[in-house]
Structure formats: structure tokens, C-alpha cells
Amino acid sequence: MKIKLSGHHVDISDGIKQYVDEKFSKISSHFPTLISLDIIIAKEHGDYEVEIRTNYEGSKISATGADHVMYPAIAKAAKKLDAALSHRKGHLKGKLHEKPTVTTPEIAHEIIQEMNLT
Template sequence: MKIEISGHHVEITEAIKQSVENKFSKIGQHYPDIMSLKAIVTVERNEQKIEVSTVYEGVSISVNASDKELYAAIASAVKKLESSLSHRKGVLKANLHNKLYSAEVLDEIE
């Protein structure tokens, strides 16, 4: 999985890059259909922000997290992205189940 990291008002150090790659590589193992992630790290007065976006099964998914500490914001973004991806996966499974069920009902009617 390709992870693109950029910074706004902050220089992306090797430690930040490794932290982002380590945390988000676990998501790539659980969701192998994800080809790339874009992460934007922003520093404002007393707040560290990270915005992560990706495409999963044709739908764009974005999450934002902020904290006083950058590494805590990264961990929060990972949790939010995992939650969003599992929700999307559940929606896809429910749609598949509904399609299979309606096909069975149509077969019984005929």
C-alpha cells in the first residue's frame, strides 16, 4: 500500500513518516483492496492535526483527528479510519445479502 504524507506548516521528519507508515500499514493488511492513502499533517498554535483519505470499493473515505500531541492524533486517525472502513464493509455485505435474498424470492415466484 502506498502512503503519501505531506505537511502543512510542519516539516515531515523521518520519525513522523515512520510512525504514520507503521500505524497505517496495519490497515493495509486488513483491507488489501486499499491501494493508497493520503495523509496531511498540519500544525496550528496548540493543535496537531492529521487528515487521511483513501478510496475503498469505489467510495472516498476521509477522517480527521486532532490532539495536542501529533502521535496521539495519528493513533486517533487510525481508529477512526478502521471504524469507517468496517462500516463500509458492513454496508457492502448487507447489500450483497439483500441482492442474494431478492434473487431467491424471484426464483420462488417464477
Template sequence: MKINIQTHHVSIGDDSREEIESKFEKIAAHFPQLISSDIIIRKEHDQHEVEIFTNYEGVRVSAKATHDIMYPAIAASLKKLEAGLRTRKGQLKSDIHS
């Protein structure tokens, strides 16, 4: 899966990029249809805001989280993204069985 990371008013190192990519590998294992994801990390007013966008089976799925520290914000947004993907996967399965 291709991961595009953009930052605004914050810089991340190679170690941080590798950690983010390793977390995405777990999601990619559960959802092999994912081709790419866009991550935007911003720092505004001493808050780190992380937005993740991806396309899953023709629908755009996004997640957003805010925290004082960058890593918990990333973890929270990944958790929300996974929940959104599971919801979409459930909708697709229910459409098949209808």
C-alpha cells in the same frame, strides 16, 4: 499500499514517517483493496490536525482528528479511518446478501 504524507507548518522526520507507514501496514492487512492513502498533518493554533483520505471499493473514506500532540492525533485519525472502512465493508457485505 502507497502513502502520501503532506505537512503544513510542521515537519516530521524519517522515523515518524516509518512509524506512520507501519501503522498503515496493519490497516492494509485488513483491507487489501486499499491502493493509496493521503495524510495531511497541520499545526494551527497549537493544535495538530490530521486528515486521512483513501478510496475503498469506489467510495472516498476520510477521517480527521485534532490533538495538542501530533502522535495521538495520528492514532485517533487512524482509529476513525479503520472504523469508517469497517462500516463501508459491512455495507458492501450487506448489499451482496440482499
């Protein structure tokens, strides 16, 4: 999985890259068809905001996380992304199953109507 990591008022160091790779390795193993992630880490008014965007099976999915410290913000965003991807995967699997159909033949209904049940 390709991870595009960028910072807004934040310098992206090797430690941050390593932490991001570690956090998203679980997601890449659970969702092997996930091709890429766009991650933006920004520092706004003393808080770190992490925004993640991706395309998964034809739909755009995004997640955000915020905290006073950068690493918990990344972890929160990763957790939200994992939940959103699981939700989308459930929708896709739900569409694979057919709805149950009525197996009672129409003639059985007619026979019951003619019966004298008193």
C-alpha cells in the same frame, strides 16, 4: 499500499514516516484492496490536526484526528479511518446477501380460506 504524507507547518521526519507506516500497516492488511492514502499533518493554533483521505471500493472516505501532541493525533485519525473502512466493508458485504423470499405457495392460502375452523 502507497502513503502520501505531507505536512502543513510541520516538518515530516523519518520518525514520523516510520510511525505512520507502523500505524497503517494493520489497516493495509485488513483491507488489501486499499491502494493509497493521502495524509496531511497540520499544526493549527498549537494543536496538531491529521486528515486522511482515500478511495475504497468506489466511495471516498476521510477521517480526522486532533490533539496537542502529534502522535496521538495520528493514532486517533487511524482509528477513525479503520472504523469508517469497516463500516463501508459491512455495507458491501450486506449487499451480497439476498433478501429472504416468501416460500409459501399461493394455493395454501386458498385451502386455508376454504377450511371450516369452527
